[in-house]
Amino acid sequence: MVGQGFGRRWLLGASAAALAGAGGARAQSGTPLRLVVGFPAGTTPDTLARLYGAAMTGPLGQPVVVDNRVGAGGLLAAEQVARGPADGNTLFVGGNGPISINRHLTDRLPFDPDRDFRAVAFLGVSQQVLVVRPGLATDLAGFLAHARGNEVNYGSVGAGSGGHLLMAGLVQQTGIKGQHVPYRGAPQALVEIASGRLDCMAAALGSALPLIREGKVIALAVTGPQRDPLIPEVPSFEQAGVPGFALPVWNGLFAPRATPDAAVARIAAAAEAAQRDETVRRGVEAAGFSVQALDPAGIGRFIAAESARWGEIARATGVRLAD
Structure with missing residues (x-):
């Protein structure tokens, strides 16, 4: 991998x-x-x-x-x-x-x-980390269950970015429903998630970490082969049952x-x-x-x-x- x-x-x-x-x-x-x-x-x-x-x-x-x-x-x-x-x-x-x-x-x-x-x-x-707006889900399984029945809007730092393609891959592999919304940078998209106007995104861990620690966005999974020491409570995609996303x-x-x-x-x-x-x-x-x-x-x-x-x-x- x-x-x-x-x-x-x-x-x-x-x-x-x-x-x-x-x-x-x-x-x-x-x-x-x-x-x-x-x-x-x-x-x-x-x-x-x-x-x-x-x-x-x-x-x-x-x-x-x-x-x-x-x-x-x-x-x-x-x-x-x-x-x-x-x-x-x-x-x-x-x-x-x-x-x-x-x-x-x-x-x-x-x-x-x-x-x-x-x-x-x-x-x-x-690593990248999948984050969602508060109230949407508390773990990856719950997010996937929600998104199979309800289309989610996922942000990225631009069409063709790693976050865009990773989320598109997750949609394709798991059968969830998702609509891409590009932004000029991660800060803008993360603020939209924290405010509840955007459902989720795959962001660089460093970009999302302050809002994760403040509880303003919820981290569900990281793209490494194992948990990241900065947020050890969050599993990797593979540990959460979705292999194939160990992409730095x-x-x-x-x-x-x-x-x-x-x-x-x-x-x-x-x-x-x-x-x-x-x-x-x-x-x-x-x-x-x-x-x-x-x-x-x-x-x-x-x-x-x-x-x-x-x-x-x-x-x-x-x-x-x-x-």
Whole structure:
């Protein structure tokens, strides 16, 4: 099952070659490194980008800025970076949708994730959690029973996002009735659930955790192979009797494919240094994420395996992006 090897492990260190390359390819201090995020300020990708950006400034010897380019579930930001200069000064903060999922939902993706990007570093890996409005259900079995007789509205951070496809897969696999309602970001959708105007969504754990702890939304299941230490009272989908949904949420740094090796090594070493920073560590944990110990080649293997599973769900559900 994809995602079963992703516990809360911390990156141990970059390779000697990457660290050596970092010193030999330092950018000019006046040129900022731009991290392009496809979601609004306050969302998890934005939070992780800002945490890392602040900590990477010193090791890089250059300012790091976060540029929010919101639209199309992150596709606009991805296309901008893919078509931009490969000079090591612009990176895409990518995740499940633009890198792993959307390739299975349209024949007209404006970039090729494999051809146009190269992985630099993971920022964090987490679980998704199914949350519902108070009063709808207290466990997954009760939710499924309700949704088989009553159509539920489920939110997501955009058409083709991991939350959208996961819920579509749940509808297809369990026979419940559901209608998708896309939002520009998880905070807006979660507020709608807390207010009772939206029934449910699959959200990144870090996004939903504050409202779960306040009792404003009810957590029913997580997508990991086992319970998450942050909410140990909530079972995984498999433990609750619905296998096949061990699909993580993740965010990483991606450079245009033609970016020089030395520039990639320099940034990867700075990201590795940031992961040893106590402020970053606490911030990543507060967001409900952990850092996965993978080099760029390992990230590529992870994405290939994860993408294959998302492809299975896409084919089973028939979900497509509008051309």
